[in-house]
Amino acid sequence: MKIGCPKEIKPQEYRVGMTPNAAHEAVVHGHSVLVQTCAGVGAGFTDEDYIAAGAEIAGTASDVFAKADMIVKVKEPQANERKMLREGQLLFTYLHLAPDPEQTKDLLASGCTAIAYETVTDRSGGLPLLAPMSEVAGRLAPQVGAWTLQKANGGRGVLMGGVPGVGPARVAVIGGGVVGTHAARIAAGMGADVTVLDRSLPRMRYLDDVYGGTFKTSYASAGNTAELVAQADMVIGAVLIPGAAAPKLVTREQLSSMKQGAAIVDVAIDQGGCFETSKATTHDDPIYDVDGIMHYCVANMPGAVARTSTIALGNATMPFMLALADKGWKQACADDPHLLEGLNVHAGQLTYFAVGKALGLDVISPQLAIK
Numbered sequence: 309m310k311i312g313c314p315k316e317i318k319p320q321e322y323r324v325g326m327t328p329n330a331a332h333e334a335v336v337h338g339h340s341v342l343v344q345t346c347a348g349v350g351a352g353f354t355d356e357d358y359i360a361a362g363a364e365i366a367g368t369a370s371d372v373f374a375k376a377d378m379i380v381k382v383k384e385p386q387a388n389e390r391k392m393l394r395e396g397q398l399l400f401t402y403l404h405l406a407p408d409p410e411q412t413k414d415l416l417a418s419g420c421t422a423i424a425y426e427t428v429t430d431r432s433g434g435l436p437l438l439a440p441m442s443e444v445a446g447r448l449a450p451q452v453g454a455w456t457l458q459k460a461n462g463g464r465g466v467l468m469g470g471v472p473g474v475g476p477a478r479v480a481v482i483g484g485g486v487v488g489t490h491a492a493r494i495a496a497g498m499g500a501d502v503t504v505l506d507r508s509l510p511r512m513r514y515l516d517d518v519y520g521g522t523f524k525t526s527y528a529s530a531g532n533t534a535e536l537v538a539q540a541d542m543v544i545g546a547v548l549i550p551g552a553a554a555p556k557l558v559t560r561e562q563l564s565s566m567k568q569g570a571a572i573v574d575v576a577i578d579q580g581g582c583f584e585t586s587k588a589t590t591h592d593d594p595i596y597d598v599d600g601i602m603h604y605c606v607a608n609m610p611g612a613v614a615r616t617s618t619i620a621l622g623n624a625t626m627p628f629m630l631a632l633a634d635k636g637w638k639q640a641c642a643d644d645p646h647l648l649e650g651l652n653v654h655a656g657q658l659t660y661f662a663v664g665k666a667l668g669l670d671v672i673s674p675q676l677a678i679k
């Protein structure tokens with residue numbers, strides 16, 4: 309199979325769909341890989357790295373789209389990329405079609421087959437191609453929160469780990485899933501006093517068993533949440549209700565109970581955020597102040613650490629990418645029901661029910677599409 313990897317063109321996107329390692333694995337499997345020039349530069353990979361891995365370099369995105377049987381990307385194809393997709397071509401990337409009728413219409417019109425990273429599942433019901441980015445965002449949250457707490461950034465001037473004779477920062481993490489657990493581990497590693505709030509008792513049992521000596525857990529009732537938020541130097545928002553907007557768990561009124569200069573890092577902002585006062589920000593201007601509480605609400609946090617994120621995403625996508633290339637998408641999806649769950653579009657038809665429901669469009673079952 310000829311696998312194509314164009315340079316990402318969405319603003320502030322520095323990740324790339326294939327690392328040189330992934331390109332090398334594909335070449336070892338007998339495939340050819342065509343990478344757009346400078347596609348990996350934002351993540352620290354040069355054209356020479358790809359050439360050494362056995363890939364060819366293409367001058368333009370249109371070269372890549374014209375020649376490749378499968379396109380491997382990071383972000384959903386932008387309008388001018390969608391014009392280059394063709395019937396029978398395979399697209400493997402994040403799509404997030406439910407809130408995006410324009411993209412859905414274009415993908416259907418192109419006749420391509422599109423497999424979305426975010427709907428591929430695993431045996432335990434998890435989302436293996438979303439998890440690496442949650443891990444990155446979770447581990448980054450205390451790091452950006454600590455920076456936000458510095459005086460020059462409008463923060464309270466509190467050091468995460470304190471010093472001998474001065475207590476550590478108090479951190480409340482709302483939501484103890486992938487983001488929350490990684491955030492809590494790093495905040496505790498920085499020496500902070502950390503409590504994770506969640507509504508799932510099985511999850512809290514797991515966290516207590518595994519991390520009991522590292523951070524505390526608390527049931528996320530409204531009362532417990534209000535109390536811990538009021539005491540905190542930093543609050544990290546990490547809740548998710550699958551398929552729904554994030555619940556607003558901290559109101560604007562509650563900000564007045566918080567310490568002046570405290571930091572809010574709302575990682576759940578990509579689902580609307582779990583603080584009433586959250587609004588999405590960018591890496592260029594990440595922090596804003598509401599009533600003396602500093603808010604960090606960047607919707608694509610992993611972009612700040614594009615190299616780590618690219619390698620982490622590549623590790624997760626590589627086995628699926630190789631299966632698609634080795635067997636062709638129909639056989640790969642027939643052999644792996646979790647990959648089949650990633651199928652969103654085939655030959656002008658939607659194949660993912662939640663997207664059809666959100667957009668009011670007809671859907672055929674993915675099982676029918678692979679027949």
Ligand SMILES: NC(=O)c1ccc[n+]([C@@H]2O[C@H](COP(=O)([O-])OP(=O)(O)OC[C@H]3O[C@@H](n4cnc5c(N)ncnc54)[C@H](O)[C@@H]3O)[C@@H](O)[C@H]2O)c1
Nearest residue numbers: 442445483484485486487506507528547548576607608609
């Ligand atoms: N901003 C970014 O760059 C970025 C990057 C990655 C993920 N995210 C977002 O971070 C959020 C968390 O993702 P995740 O992978 O950790 O999800 P997850 O499903 O692993 O964890 C979510 C947790 O929230 C808990 N929860 C649900 N409702 C709750 C409530 N009312 N109170 C307390 N806890 C509650 C669940 O029990 C679960 O443990 C999602 O919105 C995700 O899209 C954002």
